[in-house]
Amino acid sequence: MEQRVSLVTLGVDDLARAKAFYERLGWRGQELSETVFFQTGGSAFVLWGREALARDCGLPVGTGSAASASRTTPDPRPRSTRSSRLPRRPVRW
Template identity: 45%
Template sequence: MTPQRVTLITLGVTDMDRAKAFYAALGWVPHASSQPSVTFYQMHGLVLGLFGLSDLAKDQGRSGLALGMGAMTLAQNFEDRAGVDEAWQAALDAGATGLKAPEEVFWGGYSGYYADPDGHVWEIAHNPFWPLAPDGSLTLPEAE
């Protein structure tokens, strides 16, 4: 059986310097084990990595193939709507492309979407049904 967890998310980027500048503008600090070809960010219980797109294709055994962006969304949840609005503005100021400004959504929360300079989509949300721990981590509540 395979454990139900994710330990590393790697984003393929076309320009490492531009990608690092974007995440730095959000206040993210690369981990000391980062190298010129790969940048790591320690997160709550997992690591986010930035890796050159062609190097990522080669690492996957797909040399010669261009990798596209998968249909997925990375998400950050916030304690309240103000946190979502602040994250939205910080992302736009850092160079993100706004996809959907934060708004009330059908499931009872508040969320918006932006794309980083390489097109990776991030959702920023406040879900009143999912309380966050003081460190910002999320554990789904028990079903009623």
């Protein structure tokens, strides 16, 4: 099986400030619900409010636990049907 990363999520304390930081680097973000997606070649980089990320991972909010949370999710779609375009809304498996 080919190993590769297609999505990286970073929990941040201030979503607007983090978005502005990456946009100053020349990245163009797309806001979706409580997240900001950036297309990075063949993968996506996602900023998510730290508390919202903790809730999504089922971790206690406000304990710093979201900083150490990680989730690996394989892309379930056949390779021939995958698109390099970002989803219109976050995908939840």
